[in-house]
Amino acid sequence: MIKPFILLLCALAVTGCNSYSLEDAKKNGDIITGPPGEINPDKIDGFMKDVENGQKNKIRITSYTIEGEPILNDLYYRLYLKISSCFPAENRARLPPFLCPL
Template identity: 30%
Template sequence: MRNKIHLYLLVLIAMIVSSACSYTSEKAVLNGDIVNMHGPVYNYPAFESFLESMEMEEAATVRIANYTLEGDPTLYNLSFQDSTIHLEIDRSKNKNRGKDPVKTNMTCTDLLEEEGQQLFIYTLKGCDSSAESFTILSVSKEHVDEHVH
């Protein structure tokens, strides 16, 4: 009986600790992150504000949380200052990151918006990494009703 109580307590503690370490999409939305859930994108106006600040050459920061189908986030921490875009890719909360490094940093010169038939695609260009360009966000037009071009 005593061992069962210890086992239940251990399981309860493990559940509390694991839930405290997760970064759910709900938590990301409440924190003001731009949340990409493979369809809906939440807090998109915050990304538009970041783009406007860049156009005005004002320093700005924003976080994009891209969620896998399993619900694991990869965080893109973007900052703009002095005509330079800094990107930190944080995979620390993604259990399925494979052999990718936990964190990667790069500096880029441009953020381009491409408008396709169904998507707006935002890509960093002129990056100082192995990939000269890096897509940070794809937004379905049907999920951005108020997007103005």
């Protein structure tokens, strides 16, 4: 339980992309954090339960800066945890995904 939680916190520290609005994030059911407040935080519980049970799942955590720039973190779980993130406006390229065996 601790390993996935620590990896999730590390994923939140990685920064994201600029063309993803709050409305897009809400429509897609993202977990949203930052100045808009927390939206859909309960989805993380379902994701963590699936990881503990070895079931495939994916979630997107979208954080917003004070300036309104989105930070996207996609977490995929199959037999490993894959974290794919996107840089802010000044670095639009995607990070290579991190593969974290559990």
